[in-house]
Amino acid sequence: MDFNDTPEEAKFRAEARAFLAANAEPKGRARPVLRGGLDVEAVKRCKSWQAKKADAGFAGITWPKRFGGREASAIFHVIYLQEEDNYAVPRGLFEIGLGMCIPTMMAYADGEQLDRYVRPALRGEEVWCQLFSEPAGGSDLAALRTRAERDGDDWIINGQKIWTSGAHLSDFGIIVVRTDPNVPKHEGLTFFFLDMKSPGIEIRPIHQMSGASHFNEVFFTDVRVPDAQRLGAVGQGWKVSLTTLMNERLAVGEVHRPDVEDLVELARSLVVDGASAIRNAAVRERIAEWYARTQGLTFTRFRTMTALSRGQTPGPENSIHKLVNASKLQDIASYGLDLMGAAGLVMDDDLALYYAMFQQALLSSPSGRIAGGSDEILRNIIAERVLGLPADIRVDKNKPFNQVPTGPR
Amino acid sequence: MNFDFSDELKQLRDLARRFLAEHSSPSVVRSVLEGRDTYAADLWRAMAEMGWLGAAIPEQYGGAGLGYEGLCVLAEEIGRALAPVPFASSAYLASEAILLAGSETQKGRLLPMFADGSTIGCFALAEGSGNPHSGAVHARCVGGRLTGSKWPVTDGSIADLAVVVARDEAGEIALYVADLTASNVSRRSLSTVDPSRDHARIDFAGADVERLSGEAGWPMVLRLLERAAVLMAFEQVGGADASLEMARNYALERYAFGRPIGSFQAIKHKLADVYVATELARSNAFYGAWALSADAAELSLAAATARVSAIEAFHLASKENIQTHGGIGFTWDTDCHLYYRRSKQLALTLGSAPWWKDRLVQLLEMRNAG
Structure with missing residues (x-):
């Protein structure tokens, strides 16, 4: 048991690191990059980064060479994403297109269409x-x-x-x-x-x-x-x-803030009843539980990477990551505010602790439990496809669609 | 990335699983639970013959030299089968204490006896209520004679030797080996929430003991607990996995309202949550296995993390297994309670969840400060 790359993986990782070091800014931990909507400038930055990445051979790592890919196995894609996560690169414009749309095109479109659409998508020219x-x-x-x-x-x-x-x-x-x-x-x-x-x-x-x-x-x-x-x-x-x-996204260990380390920092800095909040036994228990869950996901990901590295295909068990992370984020945000007391309400930049990161996460985190497969759907996937329990009974399955009952609206 | 057991160890695991399915069946567990045996002696002898008892003991001391990853693999299967044997006491605690704190002579003399199963070891730390704490150790050894009461001691009435935590003349914590059959040692079996494992109260009234002459002090006790916590986490993951499998199988065969109960989301989502907890615990246990076998600096935090996850997973899996079964799950004759009892037994020895959570945060604070 070890955490080492194979020689081939190590060589690729070094290449990826060199490319990123030469072309991107390292991501500091201090102030998290919050996901806002993309404005015109952000779109430009995303597009120019994608072109640079594609030209250097770090986009479409698993795709056929014919379309500008590397034809490498999925482990190399994960290795690149791990390295990229250490850098503040523009994100958020191409994940769906390259992760879901183009792979579907590759499975069903004709050769002429693929020649027309795949490369411009890979270089970020078309979204x-x-x-x-x-x-x-x-x-x-x-x-x-x-x-x-x-x-x-x-x-x-x-x-x-x-x-x-x-x-x-x-x-x-x-x-x-x-x-x-x-x-x-x-x-x-x-x-x-x-x-x-x-x-x-x-x-x-x-x-x-x-x-x-x-x-x-x-x-x-x-x-x-x-x-x-x-x-x-x-x-x-x-x-x-x-x-x-x-084409479910592989879990790459993207960190959502606030994480448990942020909560440790917060608890150290807050004084409750004359003592640092981190001395409080109830606070310590919660931190330990979230830390254990965070680590559990990290090492589950390492197990998946091991399977990928051996040429296996990850299966429905990967649903575990979003299911655990989304609730954890919501709960950590809410608990952090509890520790702040009434001041936890305040979002003004000059007064709120940690750039109002906990408050913003409180309000944005519900979407994580819904988008891209709700908690309930993910539990169904685990129950049916991992544990082998029966599918739900579907009363509409064999009825013509126009005879299926709908709600009052 | 090679974060998995080797093919050889996976073969060992498969072999252990098949062997234990036959030789540690529920009826074997019940013979101890219901008091017909104090432990499964035939199983114990077979485990000794297969080299399991000395899996992590170096070959020079009569062990099989499989290393800690090998011991982890076996621990998971022992937990899955609820094996009613003093494996943890003898292999994770007594043998490890001698490996860590014994002199060369003591290792050469004592370890082969544990490895071949002729001697059963146990570990005597607790003195009544409370979690591990140096201030709670009152047992004292003066002039080679030990006085004090230890309870509960897992496997205390079936063990031949105990490694006892006590104070020396100077009041410092040290480890002592006590012959439990000697004079001035009295034992009484305790009834517990998990009668499938033996527990005793041991009173030492000036008993002759031998000090382990290597490293001593409370940090040594903590090291021992950490190492055992990783191994026990594998037992807990095995137990959680078995509970989940039992619940899943029942959910497929039991019909209510005209359909298998496993088709109801109330059951599916519950079991999905059990699966998630068990996988997180397994992954954390893997990291503990790596840290233990690499003797890494991360071992302390890895062990605390593995233990916190494993306690949670086995507790959840065993209680929801009963719940999935409904009324039949509450009967003596259904095996659900065997897992439920064992989950609490494993959760309470070596320090319970609140203690390990506190320790985990202490270690995080130390890491962040360093």
């Missing part, structure tokens, strides 16, 4: 988004209602998508729509890619409870999409969606 969730289809994605109807060589799309990250910054999108409401829900779906500048698309930002706007609603009114942009057969959209969702 992609994923149009899946709808007001009527979140965790139950296959209940989506956006319609597409055939019109000659085109399809005409009407309806609404929601929770689309980066829709307003995107050039292209992948979308799953209903093409036949007379068959059961999974059988009536079809998958396309489309130009986000197509006439009839309207994008509205969603004002989140945290005050920020990371997501959008996207409305489709008679949007025309050529049949040539269909991915998979008509009625096979569910199967194609599963390809997209299978």
Whole structure:
């Protein structure tokens, strides 16, 4: 048992380190980089970083060489991300496109389309988004209602998508729509890619409870999409969606702040009843529990890396990371504020402790437990696909979609 | 990254699992639980013959020299099978105490007896209520004669030798080896929440003992507890895993409201949470195994972390196994309570969760200051 790279991995890690040291700023621990919405300048920074990364061979590490990739195994991708996490590089614009959209294209688009779209995406010249969730289809994605109807060589799309990250910054999108409401829900779906500048698309930002706007609603009114942009057969959209969702992001150990180390710092600095809060037995117990959970995830990730390094494919057990992290973040934020007492309410820059990091996390952390598979869906995945328990009973499974009961709205 | 056991150790694990499924079956555990045996003596002899008792003891002292990773692998299977034998007392505590604090002569004389199973060892630290604390050690050795009461001592009534924590003439903490069959030693078996493991009160009234002549002091006791905590974490992970498997199997076969209860999210999500806790504990135990076998500076913090996770996981898994079973899980004849009892037994020896959590934060503070 050891934590060492193989010689090949060590060589790659050294290359990645050299590239990052020469091209990026190390990330300090002092002030966390908070994820805001991306403004014009931030988009420019993301694009120029992505081009630099792609030209140096650190984007698309697992992709075919034909598209500018390295054809390396997933462990090298994880190693690069580990190293990159030590640097304050611009992030947040390409994760979905390169992690989900383009891999789906690679599985279903034709050679000519791949030649046209993959390289510009890899170099960050074109941005992609994923149009899946709808007001009527979140965790139950296959209940989506956006319609597409055939019109000659085109399809005409009407309806609404929601929770689309980066829709307003995107050039292209992948979308799953209903093409036949007379068959059961999974059988009536079809998958396309489309130009986000197509006439009839309207994008509205969603004002989140945290005050920020990371997501959008996207409305489709008679949007025309050529049949040539269909991915998979008509009625096979569910199967194609599963390809997209299978590209589950590998856990790379991105640190969410405040973490348990921040809580230790906070507890050391706060005086409660004349003594440092960290002397309090109840506080110590909570810190120990979160520390143990944090370490448990770190070493679970090391076990996954070991499997990857041996050429195995990570499976549904990877759901554990987001399930544990999202709640932990919410709980640490809330507990940190408890320690501050009434002052925990205050978010003014000049008064709030630690740049109001705990307050901001209190308000943004609920999304972590919902986005990208809710806690409940992740528990279902673990129960069904890891423990082998039966799937939920689905009363709508064999009914034509247009006869499935819906709520009053 | 090579954060996993070797193929050879995985083979050892598979072999141990098959062997224990047969030789440490629930009926073997119950024969101790229900008082027909004080421990599974046939199983103990077989374990000795396979070299398990001396797994981490160097070959020069009669051990198998499998190293600590080997001992960890065995510990997980022993925990899974709830093996009713003094393995932890003899192999993690008594043998380790002699390895750490014994002279060369003492190692050469005592370790082969533990390795071949002819002598059972135990570790006597507690003197009644409370978690490990140097101030709570009142037993005293004057002129080679030990006086004091130790309870509870796991495996205290079946052990031949005890490693006893006591004060010397100068009032300093030291480790002593006591022959429990000698005069001026009286023992009484205690009834406990887990009768599948033996516990005793041992009274020393001027008993002849031998001081371990190497390193002494309270830090030595803590080192011993840390090392044992890593090994015990593997037992706890094994027990948690077995509890989860039992609950999962029952959830598949038990029908209510016309469907397997395992199809209800109330059960699925509960068992998913048990899985998560068990995996986190397993990963932390792995890190402890690495630190133990590399004798790394991180061992103290790794051990505290492994122990905190392992206590939580086994407790959760064993109580939710009963809950998943419903009423039948509360009966004597269903095995759920065997895990539930053992989870508490393992959680309370070596210091309980609040003590280890406090220690974990102490170690974090020391690390941050250093």
